[in-house]
Amino acid sequence: MEPACITRFREYLQVNTMQPNPDYAGCEKYLKKQAEEIGLEFKSLELVPGKPTIIMTWRGFDPTLKSLILNSHTDVVPVFEEFWDYPPFSATRVPTDNGDFRIYARGSQDMKIVGSCYLEAIRNLKEHGKNPLRTIHLLFVPDEEIGGEDGMMKFLHTPEFKEMNAGFALDEGIANPGPELYAFYGERTNNAVKFTCRGNTGHGSQFITDTAVSKLLNISRELTEFRNEEEQRLISKYGEVNQSNLGFVTTVNLNIINGGVQVNVVPDNFQAEFDIRVSPDTDLEEFNLWLKGLAEKYDSEIEYPHEVVRSGVSDIGPSNKFYHKMVEVLDAKELKIINAIFPAATDSRYLRAAGIPAIGISPLRNIPVLLHVHNEYVTESLFMEGVDIYTDLIHELSNLEG
Structure with missing residues (x-):
């Protein structure tokens, strides 16, 4: 029987948010339903008509503390459907020889798995009566795959962003065929x-x-x-x-x-x-x-066809208590990380330019790198592991004192 969290994940993958004409309306409808079910504040900002930036908020006990941002983008890159074994927006669930399942869909690695893991992790925390000390903001932003100018770039200039009082952000990483998780503290x-x-x-x-x-x-x-x-x-x-x-x-x-x-x-x-x-x-x-x-x-x-935003790097030294708490959580799970510079571009460059430390990390290990590739997939076990990882990460990061 398919777990409920997998069903929700597949529903998200089935929303066709492919550039250049993403179904952002369908995406917003899906995300609003998730927020209502979990019990999160929901706000949609159309900084550009038809391109909503979605904010979900879980209020912490101490609103004076810097908040935690969990960022993900909702758009995905185009497909060449003739090269896919399954329709790229069917989120087909295929059994494997070892009892696992592969879920084939555009966006499964890049990066709807991360956004879904955020939601499932918070659902878990709420169901177990956990509450954050710091306020948590989940951002689901548009147009990252075409530069982010109408998404994160514009959002950082809004009153809503300033009111967040952000102190640290998690964003997307990349898959690793090896057993470690990449932790990207900067990008080119x-x-x-x-x-x-x-x-x-x-x-x-x-x-x-x-x-x-x-x-x-x-x-x-x-x-x-x-x-x-x-x-x-x-x-x-x-x-x-x-x-x-x-x-x-x-x-x-x-x-x-x-x-x-x-x-x-x-x-x-x-x-x-x-x-x-x-x-x-x-x-x-x-x-x-x-x-x-x-x-x-x-x-x-x-x-220069696009505005050049200097990406910079986030401090991962002793002064960054969020980063070191993240490492502590992963160490407890016997998960090793590789600190690296992201080779491409993510919305983290805008966050870092605004002075917010950001780490790009995804629960994708022991799997080929398939972002922007035909037959993009993730395994069900990796998704479940990702939910477990983010459940602990979000709980520990949002309860850091001082």
Whole structure:
């Protein structure tokens, strides 16, 4: 018989919140029902029409203490359904040979499992008569998968956020094929850039000088050389590239090229967009001056398609009592963590920029990394373990004194 918590989890996965047209209305309806069943305050803020930021609140005994934020995003990335073994929003439950079940769905790893674990953990605590000392706020925010500008970024400028008096946040992590849990205390800065190169035009049969594409190729060559140097630096230090060390270097990938009208016409412009993730120990201003210098060197224009938010890192030293309580809880469960820099971007960068320490952690271990991949799944046992982990984490973190 399917456990009730699994049924609720699957219902959440079945709400199609896929970009670019997420069913946020259906998501809000589902979350409101959960809040009512559990007994949590519920508020929906449409900072952008049709994109609700959901706040659930469990009031603590001492409202003067800094509150705990449990953050998750509600949107998921697109799918190529023809490559899936099961419909990606069916949340199909498939038995395994060892008596477990796999739940296949887009968003199962990234990151509806975490939001569901929060809810089930608080449901458990309330059913057992536990109450928090500190106020707990659960945030379910939109549009993280497309940058978060209409979600967390806008929410941080609202009176509702200021009233939270936040002191610490938990957010998403990433799966680990090994037995440890990743604890991400920082992440790289999303520093995507777009170069527009302009040059001489003419017939495609000629040796035309100073073409747009020659300038683009020169920029790409220099960025590729930098990319290779960073990769070798990582390999030299760690011996391999993996999720635990990727965040310590800067990556560059040319992902979009636009230009050309027909094959026998040399185009007067080419555009190229590079996904660049800058490591926390890199001087961002100095790095962007170098990029600007590349544009000037090859008589090209540079722009940033998205606002660049310096991600920063959260202190995990002795002064961060929340982090050390988290480690204590996990140690008691004989769970080891790997402290790392998140290689991509999460909403934690906005929280850290607002001065709130944030740790990204997910209960995903001994499982392949399947975020944004075909046939994304989690196991039922991992979900149940995650509920157990968050039950203790939330109880202990929300009852820290002082």
